[in-house]
Amino acid sequence: MNDQEKILKKFMTGLKRRNPGEKEFHQAVHEVAESVLPFVEDNEKYKKAQILERMTEPDRVIIFRVCWTDKKGIVRANRGYRVQFNNAIGPYKGGLRFHPSVSLSILKFLGFEQTFKNSLTTLPMGGAKGGSDFNPKGKTDNEVMRFCQSFMTELSKYIGPNEDVPAGDIGVGAREIGYLFGQYKRLSDEFEGVLTGKGLSFGGSLIRKEATGYGCVYFTENMLNHAGESIEGKICTVSGSGNVAQYTVEKLLHKGAIPVSLSDSSGTIYDKDGITLEKLAWVKDLKSVRRGRIKEYAEHFGCEYFEGKNPWGIPCFAAFPSATQNEIQKEDAETLVKNNLRAVGEGANMPSTPDAVEVFQKSGVLYGPSKAANAGGVSVSGLEMTQNEMRLSWTREEVDQKLQEIMKKIHTECVTWGESNGKVDYVKGANIGGFVKVADSMLAYGAV
Numbered sequence: 001m002n003d004q005e006k007i008l009k010k011f012m013t014g015l016k017r018r019n020p021g022e023k024e025f026h027q028a029v030h031e032v033a034e035s036v037l038p039f040v041e042d043n044e045k046y047k048k049a050q051i052l053e054r055m056t057e058p059d060r061v062i063i064f065r066v067c068w069t070d071k072k073g074i075v076r077a078n079r080g081y082r083v084q085f086n087n088a089i090g091p092y093k094g095g096l097r098f099h100p101s102v103s104l105s106i107l108k109f110l111g112f113e114q115t116f117k118n119s120l121t122t123l124p125m126g127g128a129k130g131g132s133d134f135n136p137k138g139k140t141d142n143e144v145m146r147f148c149q150s151f152m153t154e155l156s157k158y159i160g161p162n163e164d165v166p167a168g169d170i171g172v173g174a175r176e177i178g179y180l181f182g183q184y185k186r187l188s189d190e191f192e193g194v195l196t197g198k199g200l201s202f203g204g205s206l207i208r209k210e211a212t213g214y215g216c217v218y219f220t221e222n223m224l225n226h227a228g229e230s231i232e233g234k235i236c237t238v239s240g241s242g243n244v245a246q247y248t249v250e251k252l253l254h255k256g257a258i259p260v261s262l263s264d265s266s267g268t269i270y271d272k273d274g275i276t277l278e279k280l281a282w283v284k285d286l287k288s289v290r291r292g293r294i295k296e297y298a299e300h301f302g303c304e305y306f307e308g309k310n311p312w313g314i315p316c317f318a319a320f321p322s323a324t325q326n327e328i329q330k331e332d333a334e335t336l337v338k339n340n341l342r343a344v345g346e347g348a349n350m351p352s353t354p355d356a357v358e359v360f361q362k363s364g365v366l367y368g369p370s371k372a373a374n375a376g377g378v379s380v381s382g383l384e385m386t387q388n389e390m391r392l393s394w395t396r397e398e399v400d401q402k403l404q405e406i407m408k409k410i411h412t413e414c415v416t417w418g419e420s421n422g423k424v425d426y427v428k429g430a431n432i433g434g435f436v437k438v439a440d441s442m443l444a445y446g447a448v
Contacts, residue, residue: 004038011037015056022105024325028112028350029056031357035428036435049447051439058085058111061104064154066132068147071140080151082130082158082166085111088441090124091162093378093385095169097131098176106325107131110169110349114378116434117371120410123382128164130155136171148179156184161192161388167381168197170324173243174209178202193388196381200393205384207399208377212347213247213322214400215376215407216368217255220318220345222411223366226424229342232256237316239263240323241287241294244347244374248320249280261311263323264294268311271303315339322347330355337363346370357427364423372410372430379406 001009011033012026019025033052040046062082070076081104084092094114097107107129115127132151136144158164168177177197184194191203198204207214221231234257238245241262249259258274262283271279279301286292298305312319312332319336321328325348328336333356336344343366346352350370352360360367383402387393394402410430417436418429442448 004041007037007041008033011052014053018057019105019108022108024103024105024109025112027354028109031350031354031427032112032116032431032435035425035431039432039435045443046439049443051442052435054442055086055115055435055438056112058083058108059087060084061108062158063104066134066147066151066154068143068150070143078132078134078147080130080132080154081107082155082164083107083111083128084158084164085127085129086115086438087126088438088445089119090126092128092164093118093125093167093381094128094130095167096172096176096180097129097169098134098136098171099131100133100135102131102133109325113349113371115438116431117375118378118382119434119437120372120413120430121375121379121382121406122409123379123406125378125382125385128166129169130166131169131172134171136176141175144176145179148176149183152180152183153187156187159184159194161194161385165193165381165385166195167378170242172197174199193385196384198384203384203388205380205387205399206394206396207403208380208384209243210247210250211380211403212244212374212377213249214251215379215403216244216248216320216322216345216347216373217251218376218404218407219368219373219411220320220343220366221255222408223345223368223424223426224318224343226411226415227366231318231343234258234317234342235260235315236318236320237261237311237314238320238322238347239268239311239327239351240321240348241283242322244377245320245322246280246284246287248322248345248347249275250277252320253277253280257318260316261314262294262297263311266293266295267305267307268309268314269294269298269303269305270311270314271297271301273303312336316341318343318345320345320347321351323351324348325350326353328352328356330359332356333359337365341365344368345373347374349374361425361427366424367426369427369430371434372414372426375410376403376407379403
């Protein structure tokens with residue numbers, strides 16, 4: 001074990017002792033610490049101030065009970081969270097997730113990642129995450145409304161346009177944001193930009209729902225262009241079938257690529273002829289209106305369906321994991337590389353396990369980590385905050401142009417900190433690039 005490995009082991013031992021049993025949080029911190037700790041060791045000002053140790057401790061964690069009444073009149077109780085991780089460079093910013101899997105560990109991992117991601121955007125936003133173990137699937141609109149109103153009644157004490165600005169995430173879409181914002185407005189008696197992802201009629205931004213998928217493709221395109229390559233005419237696989245996956249497919253089509261897969265928790269469709277804009281419109285209706293399963297696509301369009309499997313066995317030039325964390329395992333990565341994979345753009349949060357990332361990096365695959373590649377969503381959330389503050393709305397073209405510029409800046413930042421001997425380590429570049437801005441701000445504030 002060399003000196004760097006000893007330093008990392010000591011750091012992680014301390015972190016695990018302070019945060020026992022939080023494996024998702026441990027994984028997220030380890031991924032950052034691996035590339036940032038050597039940089040810290042070479043910069044005494046960060047080492048002396050124990051900046052990375054301080055960054056891994058949230059400013060505060062708020063946990064609360066959420067009581068609501070179901071359609072049968074039975075009182076139900078869920079647990080609500082808000083992890084306000086770091087506001088060194090701006091108000092806390094990060095989504096709310098409503099899903100049975102929500103736990104403190106997952107929200108700490110997401111809030112920690114969000115701090116670096118928001119820093120990379122160059123916009124003044126800190127990092128946070130929140131949500132509940134409430135499952136909106138199968139609930140009536142009235143049940144979801146009652147839950148959201150109860151959730152916001154407690155959360156409203158801790159948020160504000162200059163304090164903490166939540167957004168949507170898994171299980172929190174336009175419907176939920178509307179109910180949450182309505183309750184906040186009712187309680188505060190003020191109309192202010194306290195949530196992003198709002199409807200266009202009450203302060204939302206154009207391109208917001210498309211932003212994560214579009215941004216992921218923009219970032220991947222920047223990686224390929226930097227290497228003298230193009231995505232045009234190339235086979236691409238996409239996992240998931242929600243907003244991120246849908247708009248990843250849409251932007252790939254705009255760029256002349258050939259997306260061939262989508263998936264959900266039941267399995268994967270493989271359309272060898274390519275998913276067209278017309279077929280994608282059918283998927284949007286399937287998922288947003290009819291709430292159906294992706295298997296129906298295979299039945300309707302007569303393509304292959306892989307029950308209980310992910311898309312990573314399908315040969316492709318570029319892969320876009322857009323479903324959930326740790327969906328690409330080591331074996332999946334090895335299969336992708338064997339099938340001549342050239343690039344990965346992570347649309348989901350931390351969708352590749354550490355072993356999978358190692359496979360990608362050792363094989364020379366252009367690997368765009370989530371904190372860089374999927375920063376498009378929070379970037380347009382930041383642009384929504386600006387529009388709310390200025391009391392105006394930008395056109396679709398204006399927002400899309402700003403999103404492209406932001407994703408290009410993120411890529412440039414990754415290259416600045418991660419390029420060596422003509423090759424770019426995008427993990428290192430994203431981690432150090434995100435770290436420096438936050439660290440310098442924390443140093444300026446003193447011991448706070």
